[in-house]
Amino acid sequence: MSTPTRTEQNLGADIAGGVGESPLRPDGTLKVTGEFAYSSDLWLTGMLWGATLRSPHPSARIRSIDITEAVRTDGVYAVLTHDDVPGDNLYGLEHADQPVLAGDVIRYQGEAVAIVAADHPETARRAVNKIVVDYEVHEPLTDPEQAVFDSTAPALHEGGNVLRHLPIRRGDPDATADVVVHGEYEVGMQDQAFLGPESGLAVPADDGGIDLYIATQWLHVDQKQLCRVLGMPANKVRLSLAGVGGAFGAREDLSMQAHACLLALQTGRPVKMMYSREESFFGHVHRHPAKMRYEHGATRDGKLVYVKAQIILDGGAYASSTPAVVANAATLGVGPYKVRNVSVDCYGVYTNNPPCGAMRGFGAVQAAFGYESQMDKLADALDMDPVEVRTRNALHEGATMPTGQVVDSAAPVEELLERVKAMPLPPEPNASDLDGYDLRLLPGGVSNTTHGEGVRRGVGYAIGIKNVCFSEGFDDYSTARVTLKVNGGDAVATVYTAAAEVGQGLVTVQQQIARTELGVEQVVIQPADTGVGSGGSTSASRQTYVTGGAVKAACEQVRARVLRQAAKHLDLPASQLRLHAGKIVSADEAVVAAVVDVLGGETITETVTWRHRPTHPLDENGQGNAHVQYAFAAHRAIVDVDVELGLVRVVQLDCAQDVGKAMNPDAVVGQIHGGSAQGLGLAVMEEIQVSGGMVRNPSFTDYLIPTILDMPPMQVDVLELADPNAPYGLRGVGEPPTISSTPAIVAAIRHATGADLTRVPVQPHHITGTP
Amino acid sequence: MTGKVTVTLKVNGRTFSADCEPRKTLADFLRQDLGFTGVHLGCEHGVCGACTISVDGSTARSCCMLAVQAEGTEVTTVEGLASDGNLHPLQEAFWKHHGLQCGFCTPGMLAAASELLEDNPDPTADEIREGISGNLCRCTGYQFIVDSVQDAAQHLRSTT
Numbered sequence: 009m010s011t012p013t014r015t016e017q018n019l020g021a022d023i024a025g026g027v028g029e030s031p032l033r034p035d036g037t038l039k040v041t042g043e044f045a046y047s048s049d050l051w052l053t054g055m056l057w058g059a060t061l062r063s064p065h066p067s068a069r070i071r072s073i074d075i076t077e078a079v080r081t082d083g084v085y086a087v088l089t090h091d092d093v094p095g096d097n098l099y100g101l102e103h104a105d106q107p108v109l110a111g112d113v114i115r116y117q118g119e120a121v122a123i124v125a126a127d128h129p130e131t132a133r134r135a136v137n138k139i140v141v142d143y144e145v146h147e148p149l150t151d152p153e154q155a156v157f158d159s160t161a162p163a164l165h166e167g168g169n170v171l172r173h174l175p176i177r178r179g180d181p182d183a184t185a186d187v188v189v190h191g192e193y194e195v196g197m198q199d200q201a202f203l204g205p206e207s208g209l210a211v212p213a214d215d216g217g218i219d220l221y222i223a224t225q226w227l228h229v230d231q232k233q234l235c236r237v238l239g240m241p242a243n244k245v246r247l248s249l250a251g252v253g254g255a256f257g258a259r260e261d262l263s264m265q266a267h268a269c270l271l272a273l274q275t276g277r278p279v280k281m282m283y284s285r286e287e288s289f290f291g292h293v294h295r296h297p298a299k300m301r302y303e304h305g306a307t308r309d310g311k312l313v314y315v316k317a318q319i320i321l322d323g324g325a326y327a328s329s330t331p332a333v334v335a336n337a338a339t340l341g342v343g344p345y346k347v348r349n350v351s352v353d354c355y356g357v358y359t360n361n362p363p364c365g366a367m368r369g370f371g372a373v374q375a376a377f378g379y380e381s382q383m384d385k386l387a388d389a390l391d392m393d394p395v396e397v398r399t400r401n402a403l404h405e406g407a408t409m410p411t412g413q414v415v416d417s418a419a420p421v422e423e424l425l426e427r428v429k430a431m432p433l434p435p436e437p438n439a440s441d442l443d444g445y446d447l448r449l450l451p452g453g454v455s456n457t458t459h460g461e462g463v464r465r466g467v468g469y470a471i472g473i474k475n476v477c478f479s480e481g482f483d484d485y486s487t488a489r490v491t492l493k494v495n496g497g498d499a500v501a502t503v504y505t506a507a508a509e510v511g512q513g514l515v516t517v518q519q520q521i522a523r524t525e526l527g528v529e530q531v532v533i534q535p536a537d538t539g540v541g542s543g544g545s546t547s548a549s550r551q552t553y554v555t556g557g558a559v560k561a562a563c564e565q566v567r568a569r570v571l572r573q574a575a576k577h578l579d580l581p582a583s584q585l586r587l588h589a590g591k592i593v594s595a596d597e598a599v600v601a602a603v604v605d606v607l608g609g610e611t612i613t614e615t616v617t618w619r620h621r622p623t624h625p626l627d628e629n630g631q632g633n634a635h636v637q638y639a640f641a642a643h644r645a646i647v648d649v650d651v652e653l654g655l656v657r658v659v660q661l662d663c664a665q666d667v668g669k670a671m672n673p674d675a676v677v678g679q680i681h682g683g684s685a686q687g688l689g690l691a692v693m694e695e696i697q698v699s700g701g702m703v704r705n706p707s708f709t710d711y712l713i714p715t716i717l718d719m720p721p722m723q724v725d726v727l728e729l730a731d732p733n734a735p736y737g738l739r740g741v742g743e744p745p746t747i748s749s750t751p752a753i754v755a756a757i758r759h760a761t762g763a764d765l766t767r768v769p770v771q772p773h774h775i776t777g778t779p
Numbered sequence: 780m781t782g783k784v785t786v787t788l789k790v791n792g793r794t795f796s797a798d799c800e801p802r803k804t805l806a807d808f809l810r811q812d813l814g815f816t817g818v819h820l821g822c823e824h825g826v827c828g829a830c831t832i833s834v835d836g837s838t839a840r841s842c843c844m845l846a847v848q849a850e851g852t853e854v855t856t857v858e859g860l861a862s863d864g865n866l867h868p869l870q871e872a873f874w875k876h877h878g879l880q881c882g883f884c885t886p887g888m889l890a891a892a893s894e895l896l897e898d899n900p901d902p903t904a905d906e907i908r909e910g911i912s913g914n915l916c917r918c919t920g921y922q923f924i925v926d927s928v929q930d931a932a933q934h935l936r937s938t939t
Contacts, residue, residue: 040871
């Protein structure tokens with residue numbers, strides 16, 4: 009390198025596109041031109057296509073499987089059953105309780121029984137249809153309450169049907185109150201309904217191992233499960249993230265990963281698997297349906313005295329992430345309120361319904377519908393404003409949760425509610441004069457079901473709480489490798505992690521962090537794969553926090569090395585140097601060297617495994633510091649309801665959320681919009697209809713998600729109250745807006761109609777009272 | 780499997796001819812035989828709109844058309860929207876206004892929005908919502924998509 013000389017000069021502006029700005033996403037060009045390679049776009053010459061045979065029964069025993077005719081089909085290269093799994097025929101996120109291919113017991117409709125590889129996707133599907141399975145069909149166990157309390161119910165797994173019972177006990181169990189409200193609530197089974205169905209490409213490698221290109225949320229947990237199933241060490245099972253078409257929790261569990269690998273290893277050829285939309289409904293876990301009983305006791309002036317709750321979450325046939333869902337629903341079961349006396353019992357159970365696991369806001373979403381419905385009921389009983397009853401009990405920094413954990417950073421519950429309340433209201437249609445009013449804006453829309461008669465407007469409020477990151481003592485970490493070198497005369501940073509970009513914009517945030525920490529403009533995000541340590545899951549609103557924390561820490565180490573190197577050459581103490589916009593700056597604010605000169609031909613690389621502060625398990629009374637951070641969002645919903653037909657139009661949906669630090673303000677608002685829309689879906693339309701353990705609507709024709717006409721414009725207010733424990737003070741963003749959106753909309757419908765709505769999604773007959 | 784037929788059509792201004800099964804969908808034909816993987820398949824039953832393309836100037840669900848039905852047509856996919864290496868104003872706007880997250884719906888959204896702006900160069904927000912209401916997005920909550928289309932419309936008006 010050249011000898012650095014001390015030059016007096018203007019330091020210049022910060023590098024653009026750092027933390028707190030909204031630079032454009034690096035994958036944006038590829039995504040708008042159609043060049044971004046989603047997992048479904050992967051293609052190799054000579055590859056085979058995989059297809060899956062699934063059980064048509066929710067509960068059965070397999071007597072025999074005859075693959076003779078399937079194997080004989082022209083173009084078929086492999087037909088595999090449970091006998092062909094080389095390792096353990098079990099997988100699962102927390103408990104390995106789910107067969108890769110069922111060989112004995114069938115526990116849900118859609119359970120995989122056999123897989124086929126063929127040279128044409130249609131050949132593979134036809135061969136699947138030629139497999140003959142002799143089932144002994146059983147009566148399915150579909151009632152989660154029966155699964156908990158009926159000792160005569162058949163045990164679906166060793167150890168019984170209660171996967172987890174978590175009690176939370178705090179204060180006086182016999183506390184009494186002036187005013188008591190009871191409620192029973194139900195949440196239907198919601199689907200993540202990402203737009204890009206499950207797909208991936210498994211490629212057998214020369215070393216006998218496998219390379220899997222896959223759309224997933226957590227490469228390393230997939231790898232861990234695959235190693236067990238394939239009986240191979242981690243260095244033989246390599247995963248690369250393929251383009252992900254949305255996730256929302258549904259890609260946290262394995263779907264076709266093991267199947268594609270088994271077929272590729274068996275045939276020695278690349279195997280692609282791609283689910284149809286229908287198969288996707290059977291191929292991933294859903295949001296847990298919930299049955300909840302709540303009792304709230306309060307003083308006459310609206311102060312909560314006690315909350316008692318029983319929450320039953322239907323985990324379906326296999327464990328997936330049910331234990332963590334139970335923990336969230338139980339520990340957050342009374343919501344963002346101060347309650348001295350709490351008794352919550354939350355159960356996660358096995359049934360023969362479809363397996364349930366992660367979906368945005370898990371556990372917290374279900375509980376919020378219960379506790380917020382109760383807060384409205386309490387407001388009614390006290391003849392009090394619904395916002396008033398909430399703010400009187402609002403959690404705040406320094407308050408104690410029902411677990412005994414003290415909230416040790418901002419908890420602006422009252423402020424968030426006040427802010428949504430203060431936002432401007434939309435104009436009300438004048439029912440007596442609808443001339444000129446666009447009838448398409450009324451409930452029923454283009455169906456022209458009303459000209460305004462029978463339409464009532466309602467306003468509803470809700471607030472939710474969510475834990476950010478993994479809880480209960482889980483070793484939650486992420487790994488980042490950051491490299492800095494000179495390329496083409498400029499300093500270029502490269503960030504390499506295994507953290508999954510699923511659309512949320514993690515790649516943008518990683519670039520921003522590196523720009524801010526290293527003062528370089530050019531930051532390359534390397535494709536995510538298992539060649540570097542785990543990034544942990546893209547879930548629990550944790551990636552910006554944890555992988556962001558890892559990238560920041562790795563950048564800090566790289567920066568320290570650059571400064572040490574500069575100090576050596578300049579003969580100055582490193583402690584007196586800092587890095588600013590590609591320059592080394594001394595304590596007296598003089599530019600003493602350029603980073604490119606300090607680096608010369610050298611490459612500086614640092615790899616850091618970063619952890620958030622530890623959390624702790626809960627004791628037998630559900631007490632303990634289980635969570636690392638809490639996040640809050642409040643919604644106000646305005647609805648028009650045709651009370652004669654039970655049709656709802658959400659007119660406006662407003663949100664205020666504290667994000668600690670808006671790392672990328674535009675992306676934050678995008679998360680709030682999208683999360684709120686999914687909450688709207690749960691409020692008024694989205695449900696997987698399951699009866700007798702059978703999914704009745706596995707299509708987008710029958711499973712409805714909000715269209716652009718269902719989702720109204722939003723006013724969004726973002727607070728930035730820093731959490732001193734988190735990188736940059738940030739707070740996880742993705743999940744909170746999904747939590748309070750649903751109960752706010754239902755509250756607005758109640759306000760408009762007076763109907764006692766106890767189940768989501770709200771259907772027209774709930775409003776009209778007709779059967 | 781039955782015999783194959785030859786389908787000849789123009790995609791993004793270039794003529795292609797390939798053999799395919801008569802029952803193959805246009806979407807599969809474009810993706811698998813011609814390599815236009817920007818045509819996305821979200822549901823394969825005509826609801827989500829991710830596979831929306833332009834066929835002879837009108838939008839169509841390529842998952843609900845057979846390749847043989849496209850014989851002799853002029854097709855535009857998302858890959859044909861940019862010209863001379865420059866992004867179309869709609870593409871620029873979707874990128875700039877965060878009109879996408881996972882991006883899976885984007886090609887179909889762009890096709891629908893492109894047709895809308897040809898018919899109505901100065902749409903209101905409500906008209907934009909109606910114009911692209913046949914396309915689902917699961918990530919964005921749609922607001923930034925409306926903003927994107929509005930911005931692109933303004934840009935297109937100012938340059939033509």
